[in-house]
Amino acid sequence: MAEAPTVASTVRDMRRAGAASEPVPAAVVQVWAQTLLTQLYGTQKPVRYECKPRHSTEPWRPAEMGEVTHYRRRKLELRALYLHPPAGKHKDHRWPAGSNGQGKCLDCGETEWLAGPDCRPFAPIRDHRSDTPFSxxxxxxxxxxxxxxxxxxxxxxxxxxxxxxxxxxxxxxxxxxxxxx
Incomplete structure (x- = not known):
């Protein structure tokens, strides 16, 4: 039984195909893409979505729920940003009771439909003015x-x-x- 391809074996195959300078069948490229996506990102949700008007040079901005669900109708480009949680430091979100998928995490403030795989509360903002002595x-x-x-x-x-x-x-x-x- 053959083992599932890893990221290292996929990259190795891609380098060999590039060194051979021969066309690669679309089915092989699809397998490579699928392997990289599943191995690197797994089944995690995107950390956040960003959007911008299609064919524009405007900067990416955080997307709202309606922009994510209807981005084609609104003529937007949409991108999902992923981030692996650090190994061993996974913290689950805490949702308010009865939020029905519309609540915000009590610790980090992320909305439930957009929240990533782990909860990362923001560090409190430090007031550096208190570092300077004052009388x-x-x-x-x-x-x-x-x-x-x-x-x-x-x-x-x-x-x-x-x-x-x-x-x-x-x-x-x-x-x-x-x-x-």
């Missing part, structure tokens, strides 16, 4: 300058800005006193 007391000097420059304003604005800056300076000083050990 509220650094604002006292600019606020004092602003308070000084109010002498060039009309009386109504001057009173407003002096009140605001005085209030902020006092709050910052109170906070600095309370946060020191």
């Amino acid at each position: 509220l007391t650094w604002l006292i000097e600019p606020l004092e300058k602003l308070q000084y420059l109010t002498k060039h304003m009309n009386p109504l604005d001057r009173a407003k800005w002096r009140t605001e800056t005085t209030y902020l300076i006092d709050r910052i000083k109170d906070h600095a006193k309370g946060s020191q050990p």
